[in-house]
Amino acid sequence: MSFKNLAIVNAIVFLGFGLPMLISTSILTDLFLARPEDLNESVEFLFKLFGIPLTGLGVLSILIRDAQPSLGRRAFLVLTVITGLGSAIVHIYGITQGLEKSSGWGTVVITVVTGIWAIVLLTKEKGAVTG
Numbered sequence: 001m002s003f004k005n006l007a008i009v010n011a012i013v014f015l016g017f018g019l020p021m022l023i024s025t026s027i028l029t030d031l032f033l034a035r036p037e038d039l040n041e042s043v044e045f046l047f048k049l050f051g052i053p054l055t056g057l058g059v060l061s062i063l064i065r066d067a068q069p070s071l072g073r074r075a076f077l078v079l080t081v082i083t084g085l086g087s088a089i090v091h092i093y094g095i096t097q098g099l100e101k102s103s104g105w106g107t108v109v110i111t112v113v114t115g116i117w118a119i120v121l122l123t124k125e126k127g128a129v130t131g
Helices: 003-023 025-032 041-064 071-096 104-125
Strands: none
Touching (some): 003 041, 003 071, 071 104
16 A cells, blocks of 8 residues: 555556546446547537646656655645545546446545545645655
């Protein structure tokens, strides 16, 4: 449960979603959306727009993986908690409302695990950072 391993998992998750959103939205819509036929130009635009920060977070995850305890590293862990648990909540809503296929449960598991993993690392680093 090291920071480096979490950063690598985050890179895989962020890039695994971010790049397909930029390249071809149908990759993710066919996999996750219950009604991919509802995809229109506006939704496709939002996918691409959201793919940019996800790709950036993936690159950040790669770059920060060897960071020593610091304020920046703690900020990355807080980001992981927020994106992990927040994403899980949105996916659960989508699945239970019939907007997302059951394949979304895999994403729920991954995001909850990374969120909890980050919380554990945050508690271990609590006294290790001095501003």
